[in-house]
Amino acid sequence: MTQEAFGRKAGFSASHVSAVESGTRALTMSFVRGADRALETGGFYERLVTRFGAPSWFRPWLDAERAAIQLCCFHPNLIPGLLQTADYARAVLRLAPRLTDDEVDERVATRLERQGILTQGHPPQLVAVVNETAIRQAGEGCAKVMPEQLLHLHRCAERPNISVHVVPSSAGLHAGLSGPLLLARMADNSWAGHLENQLGGTGADRPEDLDTLLERWESIRNEALPSRQSLALIEEVANSWI
Structure with a gap:
């Protein structure tokens, strides 16, 4: 999946996705939830962050x-x-x-x-x-x-x-x-x-x-x-x- 395709499904621009991937923009919970939507995980990443993250x-x-x-x-x-x-x-x-x-x-x-x-x-x-x-x-x-x-x-x-x-x-x-x-x-x-x-x-x-x-x-x-x-x-x- 390209950054543009991922961003379209997640609700973020391709440049935003690129910035998160390169570490120049913070990984926020809204982005994590967007990743769950884009990849149809059923909320897996949000649960993972909640369990193991800060x-x-x-x-x-x-x-x-x-x-x-x-x-x-x-x-x-x-x-x-x-x-x-x-x-x-x-x-x-x-x-x-x-x-x-x-x-x-x-x-x-x-x-x-x-x-x-x-x-x-x-x-x-x-x-x-x-x-x-x-x-x-x-x-x-x-x-x-x-x-x-x-x-x-x-x-x-x-x-x-x-x-x-x-x-x-x-x-x-x-x-x-x-x-x-x-x-x-x-x-x-x-x-x-x-x-x-x-x-x-x-x-x-x-x-x-x-x-x-x-x-x-x-x-x-x-x-x-x-x-x-x-x-x-x-x-x-x-x-x-x-």
């Missing part, structure tokens, strides 16, 4: 993340997923008691695959902000995991499209203590947001909600150390683990 609440953010030209992320207690090592991601995911070892391994692999957007031909600009807690906090058996994670974070921040900032403990109370937030700016300058919680996460696309998140982001960013000072602190903490 959780349904996270898929809209993944679409935004892949299409973004700029990403802004803040987490008060953890290194952001796009900058995690495999061992650190595994340690974090194992905190969920119901996940089996195989499920943890699958999620680690998915997380590492997501990081490919940062090294692609035209990567987004990533600005990551974490509390000092995130670079100092570790669990039992993390004596090796944390220094490797912090050195990896330092190396990532040396790339031209990535900057990492730390909110020092001395900042005290600030807007970010309410929880993590993610923001993505698209090529048309529109924004998408995502918030995580104990049960999963939720997207934010209403203009008033995005305005609030952008205000919170700017407030958090203003509390953070400049890049050079942040990297010096990260290096200092990494050395303390060695």
Whole structure:
């Protein structure tokens, strides 16, 4: 089946199909459902994605993340997923008691695959902000995991499209203590947001909600150390683990 014939049955242009196949356009659930229609699978691909892909609440953010030209992320207690090592991601995911070892391994692999957007031909600009807690906090058996994670974070921040900032403990109370937030700016300058919680996460696309998140982001960013000072602190903490 040609791209044009497939697209006609799926409800997409041939150029859209080509862009998805080449990885320059995000694979969305609407495209997956279109593939089911075009190939008359009875919904097989949608069931497959639902079972083995990202959780349904996270898929809209993944679409935004892949299409973004700029990403802004803040987490008060953890290194952001796009900058995690495999061992650190595994340690974090194992905190969920119901996940089996195989499920943890699958999620680690998915997380590492997501990081490919940062090294692609035209990567987004990533600005990551974490509390000092995130670079100092570790669990039992993390004596090796944390220094490797912090050195990896330092190396990532040396790339031209990535900057990492730390909110020092001395900042005290600030807007970010309410929880993590993610923001993505698209090529048309529109924004998408995502918030995580104990049960999963939720997207934010209403203009008033995005305005609030952008205000919170700017407030958090203003509390953070400049890049050079942040990297010096990260290096200092990494050395303390060695």
